[in-house]
Amino acid sequence: MKTDMKVWAHRGCSQRYPENTMLAFEKALGLGNLEGIELDIQMTKDNHLVVIHDERVDRTTEGVGYVKDFTLKELKKFHIYAGQHNSQEIPTIEEVIELLGKRLNPEDEKRIKLNIELKNSIYSYPGMEEKIVELVYKKGIEKAVVYSSFYALSLERLRELDPTAVLGVLDTKISDCLYKAQGLGADALHPFWKSMDLPEERIKGRTVRAWFGGHLFPEKPTGGRLDLDALRRKGITDVFLNEPEMYL
Numbered sequence: 001m002k003t004d005m006k007v008w009a010h011r012g013c014s015q016r017y018p019e020n021t022m023l024a025f026e027k028a029l030g031l032g033n034l035e036g037i038e039l040d041i042q043m044t045k046d047n048h049l050v051v052i053h054d055e056r057v058d059r060t061t062e063g064v065g066y067v068k069d070f071t072l073k074e075l076k077k078f079h080i081y082a083g084q085h086n087s088q089e090i091p092t093i094e095e096v097i098e099l100l101g102k103r104l105n106p107e108d109e110k111r112i113k114l115n116i117e118l119k120n121s122i123y124s125y126p127g128m129e130e131k132i133v134e135l136v137y138k139k140g141i142e143k144a145v146v147y148s149s150f151y152a153l154s155l156e157r158l159r160e161l162d163p164t165a166v167l168g169v170l171d172t173k174i175s176d177c178l179y180k181a182q183g184l185g186a187d188a189l190h191p192f193w194k195s196m197d198l199p200e201e202r203i204k205g206r207t208v209r210a211w212f213g214g215h216l217f218p219e220k221p222t223g224g225r226l227d228l229d230a231l232r233r234k235g236i237t238d239v240f241l242n243e244p245e246m247y248l
């Protein structure tokens, strides 16, 4: 399909493979013209940053409880069901950055971006911003990273820590994203795709990355297709898709 919409792999290729796993990220790396990969981070009891969407491990592993109450060693024992593939483990963000490797180099001809969503609006995880900024600089990938969060104070802290950080404001309505972005000096708006409650001229020239609900592995795909050109006309420039392979 020919479109100027930028396509991201949401939690990796998370419709056909288990979300936020090395397998889902490896599959995303195999796609051409991918704009980037989105993932979620939480923090363990012993202050490691791990890639998992929920505050709890229950939905995606056989474990029961909160990420914040397990050490990294304990979390690594849990399995993530992957169908015909080997079961996966919860990755650290450092492991994922190492997997993406040179593809995060802006000079690479197949370069991609990495959207790190800090999942800190329920538990604020003190020190999370410092840890991720330090790691991003240690790995030399700061030019490839977009940080996002639903928690405005976290974006404010990221801006203090790194005045050059690229920030995406997450919210449901795009009007709320815009309001917060103005206070934060943020670069991009990350609204829910059905909550575009501003006319296109109010957001013209801005980066608008829309997120979706949709089905996740191991649910079956519905076969439904989005009209990316119609979304583009609403002012959306990028989409986070569970099944980016359907559009690339």
Ligand code: G3P
Pocket: 010, 038, 040, 053, 117, 148, 170, 190, 211, 212, 240
């Ligand atoms: O970052 C966009 C999107 O991922 C936000 O929603 O629940 O999938 O993390 P969620």
Ligand code: CA
Pocket: 038, 039, 040, 117
């Ligand atoms: Ca997310």
